Amino acid sequence: MNRTFAWAVAALFFGTSMAMPATAQERSAVKQGFEISRLTSKRILVFAPEVHVGSQSAGGTVTPNADWTERARNNIQSALAQQQQQLGNAVIAAPELYNDDARRVEEYDALFAAIADSVIEYQFVKGNRLPTKKYDNKEGVFDWSLGQGVRDLPGAKDADYALFIFDDDAYGSTGRKLLQAVAILGAGVPMTSGSHRGYAGLVDLHSGDVVWMNADSQMGGDVRDPDGAVKRVREMLAGFPGARTNG
Amino acid sequence: MAKACKRPTWFASVALPVLALAASSPVVAARTTITPPLAPPYAGAYQPVGKDEIGLWQRDDEAEKHLAASAQLLVAPALTAYVHHVLCETVGEDRCKGVRAYIVRDPMYNASMSPNGTLRVWSGLFLRAHNEAELGAVLGHEFGHFEKRHTLAAFKGERSGQSLLAWASVLSIMASNYGYRDSHFDQMRVDVYGNLRHFDRDQEREADAIGVSYLNSSSLRPQAAAQFWQTVMAEQDRSAAVRGLKRPDFRGVAFFADHPPDEERAETDARLALPSAANREDGTAAYRQALAPWLPQLLNDQLKLNDFGGTDYLIQAMGDADGWSAPLYFARGELYRLRGNPRDLTSAIDFYGQAIALDPKLADAYRGLGLAQMRSGLVAPARETLSRYLVLQPQARDAAMIATLIQSDGDR
Numbered sequence: 001m002n003r004t005f006a007w008a009v010a011a012l013f014f015g016t017s018m019a020m021p022a023t024a025q026e027r028s029a030v031k032q033g034f035e036i037s038r039l040t041s042k043r044i045l046v047f048a049p050e051v052h053v054g055s056q057s058a059g060g061t062v063t064p065n066a067d068w069t070e071r072a073r074n075n076i077q078s079a080l081a082q083q084q085q086q087l088g089n090a091v092i093a094a095p096e097l098y099n100d101d102a103r104r105v106e107e108y109d110a111l112f113a114a115i116a117d118s119v120i121e122y123q124f125v126k127g128n129r130l131p132t133k134k135y136d137n138k139e140g141v142f143d144w145s146l147g148q149g150v151r152d153l154p155g156a157k158d159a160d161y162a163l164f165i166f167d168d169d170a171y172g173s174t175g176r177k178l179l180q181a182v183a184i185l186g187a188g189v190p191m192t193s194g195s196h197r198g199y200a201g202l203v204d205l206h207s208g209d210v211v212w213m214n215a216d217s218q219m220g221g222d223v224r225d226p227d228g229a230v231k232r233v234r235e236m237l238a239g240f241p242g243a244r245t246n247g
Numbered sequence: 248m249a250k251a252c253k254r255p256t257w258f259a260s261v262a263l264p265v266l267a268l269a270a271s272s273p274v275v276a277a278r279t280t281i282t283p284p285l286a287p288p289y290a291g292a293y294q295p296v297g298k299d300e301i302g303l304w305q306r307d308d309e310a311e312k313h314l315a316a317s318a319q320l321l322v323a324p325a326l327t328a329y330v331h332h333v334l335c336e337t338v339g340e341d342r343c344k345g346v347r348a349y350i351v352r353d354p355m356y357n358a359s360m361s362p363n364g365t366l367r368v369w370s371g372l373f374l375r376a377h378n379e380a381e382l383g384a385v386l387g388h389e390f391g392h393f394e395k396r397h398t399l400a401a402f403k404g405e406r407s408g409q410s411l412l413a414w415a416s417v418l419s420i421m422a423s424n425y426g427y428r429d430s431h432f433d434q435m436r437v438d439v440y441g442n443l444r445h446f447d448r449d450q451e452r453e454a455d456a457i458g459v460s461y462l463n464s465s466s467l468r469p470q471a472a473a474q475f476w477q478t479v480m481a482e483q484d485r486s487a488a489v490r491g492l493k494r495p496d497f498r499g500v501a502f503f504a505d506h507p508p509d510e511e512r513a514e515t516d517a518r519l520a521l522p523s524a525a526n527r528e529d530g531t532a533a534y535r536q537a538l539a540p541w542l543p544q545l546l547n548d549q550l551k552l553n554d555f556g557g558t559d560y561l562i563q564a565m566g567d568a569d570g571w572s573a574p575l576y577f578a579r580g581e582l583y584r585l586r587g588n589p590r591d592l593t594s595a596i597d598f599y600g601q602a603i604a605l606d607p608k609l610a611d612a613y614r615g616l617g618l619a620q621m622r623s624g625l626v627a628p629a630r631e632t633l634s635r636y637l638v639l640q641p642q643a644r645d646a647a648m649i650a651t652l653i654q655s656d657g658d659r
Contacts, residue, residue, distance in 0.1 A: 054302065059409025063402075064302035097316075106316035179413055187420035 026124045028214040028239040029142040043090045045159035045205065047109065049076055050166045053223060056194055058175035068171075068224050075229030076167060083233055092159050101154040108146065108153060112164045115144055116199050120215045146208040156205045165236065167198040169223055196220075200236045212241050293345070300362070300399050307363040314349055314365070321350040321370055321541075329537040330368055330386070333530075337383035338390050338461045346390075354548040356479070360389040362398045373538055374545055374561050375478055377568050379530025380471030384458055384516070388472075391457030397450045404446060408439045440503075447505035455512055459519040468527040469520035476513035478564065482557045483509075489556025535569050546578035550585065558582055573606035580612065584619045595619045610639035614649070621652065 053068035084091040097105055122128045123142065133143065150156060172180070172193030183191045199215035214236060221231030295304040314320060321327075327348050335343040348366045357369040366389065376382040392398070412435070419432035455472075462469035483495045497510035506512075538545075549558055562579050566572075580598035583591040599616035602609055617633035620626075630653050637646055637653075 052306070057406045057410050059406065059411070059413040061402075061406040061409050063299060063406065064306045065298065066301045066305035067298075069302075069305060102316040103318060106313060107318050175410060179410075179417060182421075183417045187417050187424060189417065189420060 026126065027216050029119070029123060029212070030239070030241055031143070031209055031211045032141050034211045034241060041089065042160040043092055043158065044084065044202075045092050045094060045153075045155050045162045046080065046084075047094045047105065047162065047164055049073070049080070050109075051076055051223070052167070053169045053171070055173045056170040056176050057173055058179045060176075062170045068169075071225075072167070072169065072223035072229065075223055075226050076165070076233060078226070079230040079233040080165070082230070083237060092155065095155050097154055104153060108150065109164070111146055112201060112203070113166065115146065115210065116164075116166070116201055116213065116215065119144055119201075119210070119213055120199065124215060142210075142213075144210040144213075146203055146210065148206075148208050150203060150205050150208040153205070159205055161211070162203045162205055163200065164203065165198070165200045167223065167232070167236075168195070169197075170195045171224075198232070198236055200240075202240070212239070214239055295362070299403060300396075303399060303402065304363045307361050307365065310361070311347070311363065311365045314351075314367070319351050319353070321352040323350055323541060326350060326537060326541055330366070330382070333379050333382050334366065334386045334390065336379065336467060336530075337387045337465050339465070342390070342394075352548065354545075354552050358385050358389050360393040362393070362396065364393065366390075370541075370545055370548065373541070374549055374565070375482070376475060376534075377478070377529075377531065377565070378471065378534045380462065380467040380469075380527075381475040381478075381529075382534065383465065383467050384462060384469075384472035384475055387461035388454045388458035390461065391454035392450065394457065395450075395453060397454065401447065401450065404443065408443050412436060412439055444503055444505055448500070448507045451506045451512075452515070455507075455515060456519060459516055463519075463521040463524060466527060468529050469524050470517065471529060472520065473513045473517035476509050476516065480509050480513070481564070482560050485560035486554050486557035489559070531569065542572075543574045543577075546574060547581075550578060550581055555582065555586055571601070571605075573602045573609050573612070576602035576605065577609060577612045577615070580615050580619070584615055587622070589623070592619045592623045596623065608639065610636055610643070613639065614643075614645075617649075 051069060051073045052064065053072045054062040054064040055068075056062055081091055094105070122130050122133065123144070129139065133139075133141075150162065153162070156162070176193045180191045180193045183189045195217070196219045197215075197217045198219055199213065201213040202211050203209070204211050216235065219232055219235050221233075221235060222228030223232050295301045327350055330350065331343065331346065331348045334346060334348065337343075346360075346364050346366050348368065351367050351369050353369040354371040355369055356372040356375045358372055359367045361367070366386070368386075372382070372385060376385065415432050415435055459469055459472050462472060480495075480497050483497075487493065487495055496508075498508050500508055507515075546562070549561065552558065559579070559582060562575055562582070566575050576598045580595045580602060583595035583598065596616060596619050599612045599619065602612040603616065606612070613632050613636035617629045617631075617636060620629035620632060633649050633653050637643070637649060640646070643649070
């Protein structure tokens with residue numbers, strides 16, 4: 001009897017994500033007034049997705065894995081190209097960059113990362129909204145921008161939007177999974193194994209406004225194989241303005 | 248949540264250190280007077296071996312790409328080439344070839360060498376090292392970490408330590424669930440963390456010893472390594488004294504310290520240095536020459552640390568060692584004017600005056616002098632000095648504000 005109960009508890013914890021209560025947090029937002037139809041047959045500049053894959057040891061240390069990272073990078077890029085075509089937009093890869101151009105992109109990349117962090121912390125967690133983002137009845141409004149300097153980004157002249165993608169995966173090692181099982185069965189303590197975080201954001205290259213963003217801390221799909229990457233990219237682009245529902 | 252802090256933080260966490268399950272790991276006896284024999288240099292380009300090292304290198308390669316395009320980088324080709332040259336002088340041509348040097352604009356002193364051969368030097372180091380030999384001592388130390396693959400060993404140790412603790416925490420909860428109360432988990436945690444930091448300190452000791460070995464077999468003066476630590480301690484001493492704080496403890500080893508105490512490092516470095524090499528060249532002149540174009544900016548960055556005692560010490564140490572120059576007098580004037588007590592303004596006026604005497608075209612010195620005079624109530628000379636500033640620098644960003652100041656009646 002006791003044993004059955006333990007298994008039931010285990011099933012409960014393993015079956016659901018441990019990361020955080022799903023209801024407390026939003027995952028995606030679109031700028032108010034941004035119309036879906038405006039995004040058909042637009043040109044989207046895609047900067048090289050930032051992708052990291054590693055394994056998580058029993059103690060939680062993440063060991064970077066070069067082979068997985070390489071595979072995931074290729075898989076995500078081809079999944080991206082495939083799905084963008086379905087979305088009816090032209091995807092332009094960012095040009096090879098040198099010197100000042102490279103520095104400018106590096107700076108905007110870092111700026112977008114900082115804004116994405118803020119959006120995740122202060123926009124997607126409803127109770128955290130900042131006073132400056134709430135005044136003037138703007139509470140429910142998604143209003144974030146990188147500024148008009150984005151116009152000077154290399155390649156910006158030939159595109160309407162820029163898509164930034166970040167993906168960080170740590171797969172639970174055998175040791176981590178074993179510990180997870182012992183923790184829940186023996187000690188009754190729930191424990192996560194693996195972490196799969198990522199975000200994608202679309203920026204208007206004329207105004208610098210973030211028109212859409214999606215972020216998740218426990219995404220599905222194994223980026224190490226092509227099919228898994230397709231699933232991951234679909235999750236990443238969930239709610240993408242203009243996406244066909246069965247995309 | 249999705250942390251976007253991608254670059255330097257990752258490196259810092261990996262450049263952290265190791266566990267001590269392996270008490271057999273490379274440890275240098277702190278009391279030795281013999282430097283270790285140098286390892287043979289690599290034949291050709293080294294390639295990482297094994298999953299862990301290949302993974303670390305890939306992240307490191309990526310971090311280097313970001314660094315190369317980073318706004319934090321000091322784009323100074325000549326100075327960067329000079330750093331590489333000093334590294335080669337220290338560790339030898341066959342070792343230094345594959346290394347890429349980068350100067351990070353940061354007023355603190357630090358340097359690091361990551362697994363793939365990226366050398367990062369923080370710009371604050373240039374104000375603390377006084378010659379090629381001292382710079383070489385720091386670079387040789389970092390190269391020692393690199394040659395011994397310390398990052399990899401530290402990473403593996405950290406990982407096993409964390410896993411050990413994770414297992415222990417789960418098992419101790421289980422034990423208490425079964426009514427066994429006297430878990431030794433807390434003691435174990437102290438042991439593991441203590442050992443990890445102890446291992447860090449031993450890695451640093453080993454790198455110190457290797458660094459001095461390089462200097463011993465180079466044409467530079469190995470005694471400079473100990474000298475560098477003396478400068479660093481003196482600066483901290485002055486900084487604390489001006490703030491009215493207790494003299495820093497340069498001997499004690501704090502539980503979480505990942506470096507040995509400065510005084511120990513100075514003593515060890517002094518003991519390991521080859522006595523017969525004490526009369527070798529320091530390379531002071533070449534060092535000063537390479538640094539000269541960047542000195543004003545480096546001093547300006549240092550001023551912004553708002554560390555009066557430490558900064559005043561550094562400026563004086565440079566002035567005493569290499570002679571007082573206009574940029575040094577100017578920086579000292581700024582330091583005193585920015586603290587801004589009436590007595591400081593009097594000193595600042597004096598320093599700016601000396602800077603102008605050495606370099607009558609130094610526009611910013613007229614600005615500082617004029618502002619210090621204005622705040623001291625010397626309105627007429629202040630107007631004259633500030634006008635001179637605008638003549639020398641009509642396009643200055645604060646030209647409009649200074650012009651207003653000249654026209655105002657001055658009695659606030």
